[in-house]
Amino acid sequence: MNAAPDHHIPIEAHRVAATPIVIVGHVDHGKSSLIGRLLHDTGSLQEGKLAQIIESSRKRGLSVEWSFLLDSLQIERDQGVTVDSTRIPFRLGDREFVIVDAPGHRQFLRNMITGAADAEAAVLVVDAQEGAQEQTRRHALLLRLIGIRHVIVLLNKSDLLGFDETKILKAEADVRALLARLEIHAETMIPASARDGDNIAERSARAAWYKGPTLVEALANVPPPAPRTALAFRMPVQDVYRFDDVRYVAGRIERGTIRVGDQIAIGAQKQIATVAEVCRWHAPERPVAGAGESIALRLEPDLVPDRGDLLFPAHDSANAPVRAARVRARLFWLRTEPLRVGESFTLRIATAEYDVTVASIDAVVDLDDLTLNPGDHVQPDGFAEVTLAASHAILFDPFAPGLSGGRGVLVDRFQRIVGGAPLIGAAELPDGAHAIHPTASHVDAQAHARARGHKAAVFWLTGLPGSGKSTVARRAEADLAARGLSATVLDGDTLRAGLCADLGFSPEDRHENIRRASHVAKILAESGQIVIVALVSPLRADRALARQIVGADFHEVFVDTPLETCESRDPKGLYAAARAGRIPQFTGVTAPYEAPETAALHLSGEDVQATTQRLTSFVTRTVLPE
């Protein structure tokens, strides 16, 4: 039914896809110059482009700058850095390449990954004189985590060392030692000068001692990707369609080969079906498909898999995917706030999605020396090894360079990608530990907001005892309710009467009190509720923890009532007791209060009615659509 009788395969040589090459390295080590030089020396520049470079250079009173070719956006030129990755095709003999340029500026790591993740090989540009720097290590580590198999090191600016053999071999040994720690085997190390063109396309006369390949020769030597058709079959279901009473199970084959008549297992439930037809439109009819093809299958019986179900051979237990609800992952962290244990995400693997919680941070990579150390958080752009606990068993193939199995990606509840998490294997439970596998809501923030007519948010009121936090919070709660907005108040004494009844007032217990209040606030906010927390919370570190637990919807509100006013109010007689020495460690008297530096809202607190009005209007502005 899908055959196209008029379909011809043109008579021409089989063309393979271009080989993607990523160029990485520390800022100012010469990546962009290298690319400009490479394109020029291989005759790959379009006519308009060279004129563009010359014109841009002239306007800025510079001699020809190869890097202008890539810095094609105005904003990049103004900043003098490459913002994003770009792809530039070029050709060496019969072989096509695509250069992926990745920026050296560290806050742009996510752009680099975007460019580098599909690359077949990487050129790591290292300034021969400066040697490996912070971003050299960061990029090298990333090459390993995203699974790049071939790494070529270009010792750029070797002219600054006069192409001196002894000095260059020393630089080479240092880089080799660094890469060895990452289990990266650099195939080639090339002394070069991108600016002058030494050992890029032309062999350098200034480094006669060097007998290895030029960069162009090294690129030509990168082997083409190995075919994946001989491996065990895997197809993650992308979607299921029903057109004209035919059900199509659509997806792209990750590895292996599928033939009509093959028996396959579907997902963790392992229902078995037989492939009745391999369907394509306007293509020669063939009862077979291999790795990389986007196809649709008709199954017999006519089962309805879910998106994300992995299809794999039914009777090949030796090559079955791993099934585990706790998995170990390497992590590269892309969110601007640190990652902590206990945070929940959606883990995507191909088209599958699982609710996961970070059960432990097992080790954090120190980028100064690439050692693995214990740690309780992962910094933005940081690397770690973590254990993820899922609500259901995850079906996956462990991550391996050059293959698409195990490519885990963490997504937050706003559907933003916050980290890469290549899955290494199933995680063993420590002896005696009780595994927890939290579930996540399938109702997202937008759905809650639509249902309630307002967004959720947490307003964290901090201030001295007696500053009026609870009073203002309760009045605001009533005002909001009168407008049809549902708010909950979590105040210190109410919490301590129940949930936190076991806690005292030691610094540890106060910290724990805040931790619990933060989690309760988060749960309420995730169900669409407006939450007003009224807690003295005197320490910046504790409030930072609260912000970190709650996430993006956290708004700090400083109820800044002068100490004299609080003390004159003294509704619970606590100031008097503290002055009399009956309460040790009383905030404002014998214990410090660290005022917020950048509260979202600063309230004077003197006039309760005015303060309530300002809080209510701030809450309303925050939670109601424009």
Next chain:
Amino acid sequence: MTELADKHAAGLIEPRPMDDLDQLEAQSIFILREAYRKLRPLALLWSLGKDSNVMVWLARKAFMGRVPFPVMHVDTEKKFPEMYAFRDEYTKKWNLDLILGYCPPVEEIDPSLPPAARSAARKTAGLAKLIDERQFRGVIAGIRRDEQATRAKERVFSPRGAGHRWDVRNQPPEFWDQYATPYEDGMHIRVHPLLAWREIDIWRYIERENIPLVDLYFAKDGRRYRSLGDRDITSPVESEASTVAEVIAELETSRTSERAGRAMDHESEDAFERLRVAGYL
């Protein structure tokens, strides 16, 4: 067929090795299927040019011969008559659910833009209006990285914030075929299934699949259009290529850029980027 069946029975039929066009096609199909699954309501921008015809074709590949979402033509009313004829013919032949959008007069557009860019910006305004009216969450567009340096920076799934603005400095990470689908009110996602294709790939695919095109792409009296926009801001290039095969042969030796005939790209260094940040394709 018997021989084929025998070979098949013996497990001897191997998958055909994928060439570069097969790989581009498979990736584009994957992207279109992701968009259809994740972004509803979804529409495809059909400019009637060669790239968007390839895109419609790829959608038919992805969905077994049909396009299961509307296609939009944002009409500047300044296209070539051949293009309107083509639109009417293939809307029927391909059974497309066509939505037409119209553009405001040029007087309503930012007067600080250079003249051709200002004219091109009409299309941005017409598109924005249509997206807002229909509340589309996903809009499939046929831009390619190799066309223009600013487009080279694009993501496959490219979020557009309120007012349809493209935040080029703050784009989401995109790797391992995972596309972010953030959503807030007033926001939509541009989907770019042809981002990795080059001009010559498009033509070779047109040749292989026998995809119909407007005649304007083929030389008459020594000139042809390499890229089709509005009549007043698009100029033909010198060419003798009057068939798809001849166009391919011409491109294999050409080193001028495709959009050389598009006036708004060349008026000032930042004119095209300003257009794109504001929502131009």
